Amino acid sequence: MSITDIGPRPQSFDLETETLENTNYRTVAWSGTYLQVTLMSIPVNGDIGLEKHPATDQFLRLDRGRGRAQMGPAKDELTFDQEVTDGWCILVPAGSWHNVTNIGDEPMQLYTVYAPQHHKPGKVHQTKTDADNDTDDEPAEWSVQPRAAEDEHA
Template structure:
């Protein structure tokens, strides 16, 4: 990984190459005042994790692999169910329960854009388990947040 999250300063890099080269569950690569870019690698049979961001719209793009995108108004009511693959995007409205599961035969490489910022700038989680256990992964104090509302995870 050759990118450093430099905060809300101008940045340019080859997003597709970095996404494909990322081996971490999640790597935060750029944190602006109003949005954030992360790279994710989801192992075969793994998933991003069923969650809901009350005040965060999210854009997810697959650069490798096949996934099953599910969304809905409740964690037990995922009314949107669509298979996605390389080149596809998943658009998650704020307040929607959502998950993307790797249904392919290789790691699923994705990048995500959150608005507003969602993770600590520069944060790297090698696995989903380390991400879930991390108690120091809050957006930067200088980021613009609508109001303090906790995300929900299933």
């Protein structure tokens, strides 16, 4: 990969190429004051993990693979259930429980845009386990964060 998170400075890069070349579960590609871009690679049968961001809207786009997007008002009430493939986007409203599962036969490559920033700038997690166990993955102090409840994970 050739992308480096340079923080809230002007940046441009080939997003599709970087997304397709990313082999990490999560790579933070750019961190702005109000939003953030991360690249993700979800292994076959893997998932992002059921979670809820009370004050974060999220945009995800698949560049390779096949997935199942689920969302709803409660972790046991996922009323939205949609198969998604290359080129599809998933729009997650703040406060929605959501998960995306790889149901294909190859790694699912996607990128996500958080608003506001959600992860430590430049953070790389090689696996979901690394991400789940990371205790140092907070947005930058210089980012604008809403005053809201903490994220929840199932």
